[in-house]
Amino acid sequence: MHIPKKGLRALGIAESYAGREHSTLAGIVMRKDLITDGCAFSRVTVGGMDATDGILRIVHTLGRRDINVILLSGCVIAFFNIIDPGRVFECTGLPVICVTYEESAGLEGDIRHHFPGDTARLDAYRRLGTRTPHILPDGQTMYLRSWGLDPADAGLLCTAFTCDGKTPEPLRVARITARAVHRFIS
Structure with a gap:
């Protein structure tokens, strides 16, 4: 991926x-x-385990071949509905970067x-691995996990889009668009 390229496209997904x-x-x-040159929507179940499928529906709906990377606003959404970014990477062939903003001891x-005995959910969370802090030029920190892309390149890409x-x-x-649509359909 040529990060300096102006036409590089990211698909950002938030809930x-x-x-x-x-x-x-x-x-x-x-x-x-x-x-901005594209938009699509999906729904996932609060407390479910269908977040990965929701992400893949968005990619499929867009049907774009010019997207270079997928950015996710967190890997755990909709009340512990855990995304499998590795599966998203495998199914799309696109690098995936999960971005979070707070230091945390974790969610185990x-x-x-909230889900006693749900070993599948706990295992899905553990497979996400650890986050890497990335310091932006203004000194603020974001936390990244990446699949299909070196962590240093993931940081450069996030800096380029921030x-x-x-x-x-x-x-x-x-995130702004998801909020507006959610209010509209609710």
Whole structure:
């Protein structure tokens, strides 16, 4: 992947979850020069295990061959509905970067509390592995996990798509869009 390329496209996927039965996912295709040129939506079950399928539905709906990377706003969404980024990478052939913003001791205790005996969910969480801190030029820190892309390149890519604060633009716009759509359909 040629990170300096202006036309490089990221698919940013974020959710809007408001304690209902479903969470709305928005996928925004954005060029590195911050031009938005695609959008798709999906729904996943709150507390379910269908987040990966929801991500793949967005990719399939878009049907684009010019997307270079997928950015995810977290790997655990919709009340512990755990995404399998490795499967997303395998199914799409696109590198996947999961971005989070807070330092954390992890979610194993919360998963055990809310889903006692759910070893499949706990195993899915453990397979995510550890996060790598990435410090942006303004000193803010984001935490990354990447599949199909070296962690250093994942950091460079996130920096290239971040113009204000610590949220890459495709994820910021996807989150805003998911909230608007979620309110509209609810």
